[in-house]
Amino acid sequence: MGTEAVGTLAYDAPAAKVDRRRLIEQLGDAVRGLVAATCAAEAPPEELERAIAGTRQLAEGLRGFARPLGTASSSEDPLLPHLYPAGHGAGNPVAPPVHVEATEEGVRSRITLGRQYEGPRGRTHGGISALLLDEVLAYASTSAGRGGFTAYLNTSYHQAVPIQVPLEIRARIDAEDGRKTTVKGFIALESDPEVPLVSATALFVIPRADYEGNQK
Numbered sequence: 001m002g003t004e005a006v007g008t009l010a011y012d013a014p015a016a017k018v019d020r021r022r023l024i025e026q027l028g029d030a031v032r033g034l035v036a037a038t039c040a041a042e043a044p045p046e047e048l049e050r051a052i053a054g055t056r057q058l059a060e061g062l063r064g065f066a067r068p069l070g071t072a073s074s075s076e077d078p079l080l081p082h083l084y085p086a087g088h089g090a091g092n093p094v095a096p097p098v099h100v101e102a103t104e105e106g107v108r109s110r111i112t113l114g115r116q117y118e119g120p121r122g123r124t125h126g127g128i129s130a131l132l133l134d135e136v137l138a139y140a141s142t143s144a145g146r147g148g149f150t151a152y153l154n155t156s157y158h159q160a161v162p163i164q165v166p167l168e169i170r171a172r173i174d175a176e177d178g179r180k181t182t183v184k185g186f187i188a189l190e191s192d193p194e195v196p197l198v199s200a201t202a203l204f205v206i207p208r209a210d211y212e213g214n215q216k
């Protein structure tokens, strides 16, 4: 049996699944690195052509093993984070590498964004900031035993969020009302954690038991 930590939760998952998850995370990390390098590369044409051919070949190899859309990955475990969601999946190279920890007031995530998340030069794309906030605010709701789907996410952009600079994202529950949870949070520089660069308020709604999205 192998042990994998999820927040404060330590859980003995079957060793084969832990090993497989580790490989999936390593592949996600490797491809994330490729994506970041791709967005920064001022490479000569022959190097770009080599990268195109090699990448296409790798993609072709993996495509042969694709699971049908809507089916569970064999890496899934009810007590461990899914590896492929676009917001935080460690195995999803498009997902920013979000790791969340519990704090006294709520949750916190420390992250440094790579070149692939750049919008205006040197600044994080606003949609990526919104994705990070959606994710970390959702964790605050989930770790308080509430969860729910994002019904709205209101973001205010106060200052630029820099690329390749350590950031801190914090979130806390603001209000609970039946199936509704209001969560507040913000992105700041790790070196200046009290000054919000982007702040957000989100409403998470736990769907009714007969919600059609639950039938899938």
Ligand SMILES: CCCCC/C=C\C/C=C\C/C=C\C/C=C\CCCC(=O)SCCNC(=O)CCNC(=O)[C@H](O)C(C)(C)COP(=O)(O)OP(=O)(O)OC[C@H]1O[C@@H](n2cnc3c(N)ncnc32)[C@H](O)[C@@H]1OP(=O)(O)O
Residues within 6 Å of the ligand: 006, 007, 008, 009, 079, 080, 081, 082, 087, 134, 135, 138, 139, 142, 143, 148, 149, 150, 151, 152, 178, 179, 180, 203, 205, 206, 207, 208, 211, 213
């Ligand atoms: C501690 C260890 C834990 C270990 C955990 C392990 C792993 C952790 C895994 C995951 C971590 C967690 C988080 C990260 C994951 C994901 C984050 C991203 C989340 C998303 O990315 S999620 C996708 C985008 N999201 C949608 O895809 C939603 C589409 N939508 C709907 O699915 C429905 O729309 C729904 C369900 C929202 C509501 O549907 P419904 O049928 O329940 O609605 P209903 O009318 O009954 O409203 C009920 C009450 O909400 C109020 N209300 C509703 N909507 C409102 C709005 N927009 N503004 C203001 N108020 C609103 C009403 O006014 C009423 O309020 P009242 O009761 O007071 O009248």
